[in-house]
Amino acid sequence: MLRGYAAFVYLFLYAPIALIVLFSFNSGNNASDFQGFAFSWYVKAANNKLMLGALKNSLVVAATSATLATVMGTMAALALQGVRGPLRTIFDGLTYVAIMVPGIVIGIATLIALVTTFDAANALIAGIWPGEAPPKLGLGYGSIIAAHTLFAMALVIVIVRARIAGMDRSLIEASADLYADPVATFRQVTLPQLMPGIVAGFLLSFTFSFDDFVIAFFVAGSQQTLPIYVFSSIRRGVTPEINAIGTAVMLFSLTALITAQVLLRRGRKPAG
Amino acid sequence: MTDSAVIQERSRRRWAYVLLAPSAFWYLALLVLPLIVVLVYSVGERAETGGYQAAFTFDNYLNLGARWTAFQNTLTLAPAGTLICLLAGYPLAYYLAVKASPKTRLFLLILVVVPFWTSFLIRTYAWMFILGGRGLPQLLDYIGIEGVRLINTPLAVLVGIVYGYLPLMVFPIFVSLEKLDKRLLEASEDLGAAPFATFRQVTLPLSAPGVITGCMLVFILLMGEYLIPQMLGGGKVFFIGNALVDLFLQSLNWPFGSACAMALVVIMVVTVTLYLKATRGTGGRDVSLM
Known part of the structure; x- marks a missing residue:
């Protein structure tokens, strides 16, 4: 009976996805009536300049914020090993807050903080700028990357720290006993052990950023990311083209995610 | 030294x-x-042209009642959604951790977790399609049940919630059930306990940490939800998140929006603290997102 129930849940989880995939190959124009098999909506999507621009933006934002988050998060996770006392408590608290505060609150908080800062900075720049048109700071790529990096960094810290906790210390001691200097020990012993966690952190950060709608919606300014583009297309009406875009996006995230999951699990020591 | x-x-x-x-x-x-x-x-005033003007007033907080429906919807549908996720997710987590063969377990677990990280927007959009006029209602129409309207109802929002957040509930429960020593279940059985008694007296208490973590994660994320009520509630069933988008991006009332956001955060912190207090002693909280 439990088995049947599990099968039902998997059906519930995957049938809607299957439906999107199926209708992305619909030759007809009608969203709910399957008329035949065709790639026409993929061709149409591939020639959609607005969509391609949004896709490019999303990829740039996701790659940049995931890289920043992975580098800064890994550095922090390594440093926190040796830090005790209030600094560690504060850091752990902030990581917790960054993960727990709803995305929508992060979005509006970043929006009003950045707009206020930019207004003040622009007034200052305009005052001291010698030429006609002073440069203006505004929302866009930079603000989306900054906001996505925040959450992703907290995520990387949590994942890499878990990895450090499960690391085999005896290897590091052995390396030191064999007179390897700390840098060599780090490069040859610590880093390879942490690598699956770091890569998984990067991939999760990338998918989070690539998939995020609500934070980008607030801080994107006039830029469009792919989820923002899809959201506004859905508002204008359901079309089979969205099914094609959605299928491609899901395939892409699925690949990244399964890689992350396999890496996270392969490196984990058997539960004891 | x-x-x-x-x-x-x-x-x-x-x-x-x-x-x-x-x-x-x-x-x-x-x-x-x-x-x-x-x-x-949140203690400032709205400027003439929108945005913020410096002030010190609690008017925004006193005015929160103007968005009462949004608070009411969030505070009823978020707990209801969490409960349904728990009831639907527990049996699956139990199946995966206790009944499924170790060979397929990892694969089946990945199948549950992956959708949570995949295109939330598009997966919610799939339900617009299914629950919309030409989806399920049309099918029901064929078999003689006429005039069913699903989209833009609280039911549609709940379906979207369960669909979106079930993975987040299943995972922590799975983790705590997997750690459970299977010999305890055998011992209970050997001592003549009925399967249900074993479940109630052994399995359930030992999986409490996972249940607590899962409920907390789902509840917290639901409190800030925007997309599901927007897409499946169609402006009729809206959450605090929808009110925030309206206040910040359309009516440009930043101070009142900030007060709503503060209220949301305070409600979250208070409920989570009370909840943790009430469940203390039933287990730790190993917050795990993967």
Whole structure:
């Protein structure tokens, strides 16, 4: 009976996805009536300049914020090993807050903080700028990357720290006993052990950023990311083209995610 | 301690500070400072042209009742959604951890977790399609059940919630059930306990930490939900998140929006604290997102 129930849940989880995939190959124009098999909506999507621009933006934002988050998060996770006392408590608290505060609150908080800062900075720049048109700071790529990096960094810290906790210390001691200097020990012993966690952190950060709608919606300014583009297309009406875009996006995230999951699990020591 | 040991300790600590500096800066500039700005704005006034004007007033908080429906919807549908996720997710987690063969377990678990990280927007859109006029209602029409309207109802929002957040509930429960020593179940059985008694007296209490974590994660994320009520509630069933988008991006009433956001955060912190207090002693909370 439990088995049947599990099968039902998997059906519930995957049938809607299957439906999107199926209708992305619909030759007809009608969203709910399957008329035949065709790639026409993929061709149409591939020639959609607005969509391609949004896709490019999303990829740039996701790659940049995931890289920043992975580098800064890994550095922090390594440093926190040796830090005790209030600094560690504060850091752990902030990581917790960054993960727990709803995305929508992060979005509006970043929006009003950045707009206020930019207004003040622009007034200052305009005052001291010698030429006609002073440069203006505004929302866009930079603000989306900054906001996505925040959450992703907290995520990387949590994942890499878990990895450090499960690391085999005896290897590091052995390396030191064999007179390897700390840098060599780090490069040859610590880093390879942490690598699956770091890569998984990067991939999760990338998918989070690539998939995020609500934070980008607030801080994107006039830029469009792919989820923002899809959201506004859905508002204008359901079309089979969205099914094609959605299928491609899901395939892409699925690949990244399964890689992350396999890496996270392969490196984990058997539960004891 | 010898001199060289002291020097080594000092340089180690200096390194730790250098490594922590970038992330500390990020936390300060993009988490602490923005949240302080929200707090300051929430006691300010709306400027003539929208945005913010410096002031010190609690009017925004006193005016929260103007968005009462949004608070009411969030505070009824978020707990209801969490409960349904728990009831639907527990049996699946139990199946995966206890009944499924170890060979397929990892694969089946990945199948559950992956959708949570995949295109939330598109997966919710799939339900617009299914629950919309030409989806399920049309099918029901064929078999003689006429005039069913699903989209833009609280039911549609609940379906979207369960669909979106079930994975997040299943995972922590699975983790705590997997850790459970299977010999305890055998012992209980050997001692003549009925399967249900074993479940109630052994399995359920031991999986409590997972249940607590799962409920907390789902509830917290639901409180800030925007997309599901927007797409499946169609402006009829809206959450605080929808009110916030309206206040910040359409009516440009930042101070009142900030007060709503503060209220949301306070409600969240209070419920989670009360909840943790009430469930203390039933287990730790190993917050795990993967």
